[in-house]
Amino acid sequence: MSPSVLLQTRDLSCMRNDRLLFEQLEISLDAGQMLVVEGPNGCGKTSLLRILTGLRMADGGQVLWRGEPIDRLAGDYFEQVNYVGHHDGVKHELSCLENLRLARAMGAPSDNDLDDVLEQVNLYAYGETDVGSLSAGQKRRLALARLLATEATLWILDEPFTSLDKASMAMFASAFEHHLQRQGMIVVTSHHDISLPHQALQRLQLGMPS
Numbered sequence: 001m002s003p004s005v006l007l008q009t010r011d012l013s014c015m016r017n018d019r020l021l022f023e024q025l026e027i028s029l030d031a032g033q034m035l036v037v038e039g040p041n042g043c044g045k046t047s048l049l050r051i052l053t054g055l056r057m058a059d060g061g062q063v064l065w066r067g068e069p070i071d072r073l074a075g076d077y078f079e080q081v082n083y084v085g086h087h088d089g090v091k092h093e094l095s096c097l098e099n100l101r102l103a104r105a106m107g108a109p110s111d112n113d114l115d116d117v118l119e120q121v122n123l124y125a126y127g128e129t130d131v132g133s134l135s136a137g138q139k140r141r142l143a144l145a146r147l148l149a150t151e152a153t154l155w156i157l158d159e160p161f162t163s164l165d166k167a168s169m170a171m172f173a174s175a176f177e178h179h180l181q182r183q184g185m186i187v188v189t190s191h192h193d194i195s196l197p198h199q200a201l202q203r204l205q206l207g208m209p210s
Helices: 045-053 096-106 114-120 136-149 166-181
Strands: 005-016 019-030 034-038 060-065 081-084 154-158 185-189 201-205
Touching: 005 045, 005 185, 019 045, 019 060, 019 185, 034 045, 045 081, 045 154, 045 185, 081 136, 096 114, 096 136, 114 136, 136 166, 166 185
Parallel strands: 034 185, 034 201, 081 154, 154 185
Antiparallel strands: 005 019, 005 060
């Protein structure tokens, strides 16, 4: 394994309801790289992302971080991962600021001021607003704001552009590129085309469901 390879899978396989989604999957991701996982609904994209986060066990094979299986690393690996799933994962009874403070309490805080983070995602005026009253796009921007409020090498993102307008998509694409330039890593699924002009992206096509 190359010294720069941080995330790797070996012979990874996944089943759902007795149906094989994928098998013998090999991934190798270096610092500064993005992997775009593509394929039709039902092919296992979300399952793969959850396996990479450690939230779901693979049915075969291993996920390695710096050459070590992630199940042996536990918290040492989880501190390196920032996961935003298909659902926003924000608490509706809390304000925007309270949600970001909670994200920081559960992860490694970044140096970014939370007011600055909210301003960057166009939510500064809603800092004290309960999340339940926000629009779908605002909730999605808040979910993605956790990427800026916390520090992690590996971002794992499931359909991050859901409910976002073009301006918000462009803003987060810029944040993704900045993360890669800082030698971060991203694994992402998206129905929207992702192309970062200054970054070489890997693409993984998962097969049609059987």
